[in-house]
Amino acid sequence: MSTHDITVTINGAMTSANVESRRSLADFLRHDVGLVGTHIGCEQGACGACTVLIGGRSVRSCIMFAVQADGADIQTVESLAPGAEMHPLQEAFRRHQGLQCGFCTPGMLLRSLELINDNPDLTAEEAREGISSNMCRCTGYQYIVDAVLDAAAEMRAEEG
Amino acid sequence: MKSPPFEYHRAGSAAEAAGLLGELGFDARILAGGQSLIPLMNLRLAAPGHLVDITGAPDLAGCGANGGGLHIGAGARQRTVELHADTLATAPVLADAISNAGQVPVRHQGTVVGSIAHADPSAEMPAAFKAQGGTVTAQGAGGTREIASEDFFEGYFTTALEEGELVTAVTVDAWPAGTGHGFLEFSVTAESWPIALAAVLIHTSGGAIDRASVVLGGVAEVPLRRPEAEAVLVGAEPGAEAFEAAAEAAATGIEPLSDSFGSGAYRKKLARVLTRRALTTAAERAGGDA
Ligand SMILES: Cc1cc2nc3c(=O)[nH]c(=O)nc-3n(C[C@H](O)[C@H](O)[C@H](O)COP(=O)(O)OP(=O)(O)OC[C@H]3O[C@@H](n4cnc5c(N)ncnc54)[C@H](O)[C@@H]3O)c2cc1C
Numbered sequence: 001m002s003t004h005d006i007t008v009t010i011n012g013a014m015t016s017a018n019v020e021s022r023r024s025l026a027d028f029l030r031h032d033v034g035l036v037g038t039h040i041g042c043e044q045g046a047c048g049a050c051t052v053l054i055g056g057r058s059v060r061s062c063i064m065f066a067v068q069a070d071g072a073d074i075q076t077v078e079s080l081a082p083g084a085e086m087h088p089l090q091e092a093f094r095r096h097q098g099l100q101c102g103f104c105t106p107g108m109l110l111r112s113l114e115l116i117n118d119n120p121d122l123t124a125e126e127a128r129e130g131i132s133s134n135m136c137r138c139t140g141y142q143y144i145v146d147a148v149l150d151a152a153a154e155m156r157a158e159e160g
Numbered sequence: 161m162k163s164p165p166f167e168y169h170r171a172g173s174a175a176e177a178a179g180l181l182g183e184l185g186f187d188a189r190i191l192a193g194g195q196s197l198i199p200l201m202n203l204r205l206a207a208p209g210h211l212v213d214i215t216g217a218p219d220l221a222g223c224g225a226n227g228g229g230l231h232i233g234a235g236a237r238q239r240t241v242e243l244h245a246d247t248l249a250t251a252p253v254l255a256d257a258i259s260n261a262g263q264v265p266v267r268h269q270g271t272v273v274g275s276i277a278h279a280d281p282s283a284e285m286p287a288a289f290k291a292q293g294g295t296v297t298a299q300g301a302g303g304t305r306e307i308a309s310e311d312f313f314e315g316y317f318t319t320a321l322e323e324g325e326l327v328t329a330v331t332v333d334a335w336p337a338g339t340g341h342g343f344l345e346f347s348v349t350a351e352s353w354p355i356a357l358a359a360v361l362i363h364t365s366g367g368a369i370d371r372a373s374v375v376l377g378g379v380a381e382v383p384l385r386r387p388e389a390e391a392v393l394v395g396a397e398p399g400a401e402a403f404e405a406a407a408e409a410a411a412t413g414i415e416p417l418s419d420s421f422g423s424g425a426y427r428k429k430l431a432r433v434l435t436r437r438a439l440t441t442a443a444e445r446a447g448g449d450a
Contacts, residue, residue: 002167021168021211024202043161044199051265057239058265063198067168068191068213111265132351133263 048134051107098147192274257288340446342438
C-alpha cells in the first residue's frame with residue numbers, strides 16, 4: 001500500500017516522515033514521533049482523548065490520517081510544559097483535582113487552551129459547553145470547569 | 161480499531177478529483193473532512209481501496225454570498241460556514257443546523273457538503289438544506305450538472321450522484337426579507353445525534369403566511385418534506401392555531417422506524433411537537449408586517 005512523505009511542525013519543530021496512508025495522526029504522533037501524551041480512546045471521534053490543535057484549532061487525531069496533516073502546524077499536550085514548570089492550565093487542573101485517572105486530561109487541556117485563547121473571559125457556562133466535546137468517565141466535569149475558570153483568570157493576570 | 165489499508169490521492173482541483181474518480185472506478189471514494197468516513201473505516205464498516213482528498217483543492221474552498229444565495233464549496237468546513245456572516249444573513253437555518261451537529265472539534269474538520277453527500281437521514285445539514293432549498297453542483301468525467309435539493313436525497317445514505325461524480329459545491333437559495341426560520345431537534349444528550357428534528361421556514365406578508373417549508377429529519381429514509389403541513393400554513397394567519405394544525409398535518413401519515421433510541425410512535429410525537437415549536441420560533445423571527 002502507498003506511503004507518503006509528509007512534513008509537519010510539531011510543537012514548533014519541523015519533522016519529516018514517511019507514513020502509510022492508513023496511519024492515523026494519533027498513531028503517528030505516538031508511535032512514529034514518540035509523543036505519547038496524546039491518548040487514544042474510542043478511535044471513532046467520540047471521546048476527544050486524542051484532541052490536538054492544528055493551527056490552533058482542536059481536532060480529533062484518531063479520525064484524521066497523518067497524510068492529511070502534511071504541512072500542518074500541530075500542537076500536542078507536550079507543548080504545554082516544555083521545561084520543569086507546569087502550564088497555568090495544568091497547575092489549575094492539579095489544584096482543583098480536575099483529573100482523576102488522567103486519561104481524558106491531554107484532550108481536556110488542549111480543548112481548554114483553545115477555549116481560553118478564543119475567549120479569555122469565558123463564563124462557567126461557556127467552559128461547560130466548551131468541554132462538552134470531551135468525555136471524562138471519572139465524571140469530574142465540575143472540577144474541570146473550576147480549573148478552566150481559574151486558569152483563565154491566572155492567564156489574564158499574566159497577560160497583564 | 162485501525163483503518164484498513166487504502167491508497168491516498170490528493171486532488172488539486174475539482175477536475176482532477178473527477179478524473180481520479182473516473183480512472184479508479186467504484187473502489188474510490190471522496191475524502192472530505194473524514195468525520196463520517198474515517199470512523200466507518202476504523203470500525204471496518206467501509207473499506208474503500210482509494211481515497212481522493214479534495215480538501216486541498218483551491219477551487220473547492222470557500223463559502224459566501226453569491227448572487228443572492230449562499231455558495232458553499234466542497235472543502236468548506238462546518239465550523240467556518242456556521243460562523244460565517246453570510247450564512248447568518250442568508251441561511252440562518254443552516255447555521256442553527258450545523259451548531260447542533262456533533263462537537264466543535266468535529267466541525268473544525270467536517271465539511272457541510274460532506275454531510276449533505278453522506279445523506280444520513282437523521283443528519284441536521286441535509287434537512288436544513290432541503291428546507292431552505294437550493295442546488296447541488298455535481299461534476300464527473302462527462303461534465304458538470306445541477307441537481308435541485310428536492311431531488312438530491314433518494315434514500316438511506318443514497319443520493320442522486322452517479323458513480324464517478326463528486327459534489328463540487330452547494331448553493332442555498334435566499335428567501336426574501338420577512339422570512340423566519342426554526343430548527344429544533346431532540347437528542348439523548350446535547351452532543352448526540354438527533355432522534356428527530358424539524359427545520360422550517362415561513363414568510364409572512366400582509367398578516368398572513370404566503371410561503372412555508374417544513375422538513376423533518378430522523379423519521380424517514382430521507383429528510384422528509386411535509387407538503388400537507390405547508391398547505392395548512394400558506395394563507396393562514398401565523399399563530400398557535402395554524403401551527404398546531406400544521407404540526408398535526410406534519411406528523412400524520414409518516415411511519416418512522418423504531419430503534420434503541422425511540423419507537424416509531426415516539427418519533428411521530430416528536431415530529432409534531434418539534435414542528436409546532438419550530439414554527440412558533442419562525443413566526444417570531446419572521447416579523448415582517450405580520
Ligand atoms: C463524534 C462525532 C459526532 C457526530 N455527530 C453528528 C451529528 O450529531 N449530526 C451530524 O449530522 N453529523 C454528525 N457527525 C458527522 C459529521 O457531521 C461529518 O462531518 C459529516 O457527516 C461528513 O462530512 P465530512 O466532510 O466529514 O465527510 P467525509 O467523512 O469525508 O465523507 C462522508 C461521505 O461523503 C462522501 N463525500 C464527502 N464529500 C463529498 C463530495 N464533495 N462529493 C461526493 N461525495 C462526498 C464521502 O465519500 C463519504 O462517503 C459526527 C461525527 C463524529 C465523529
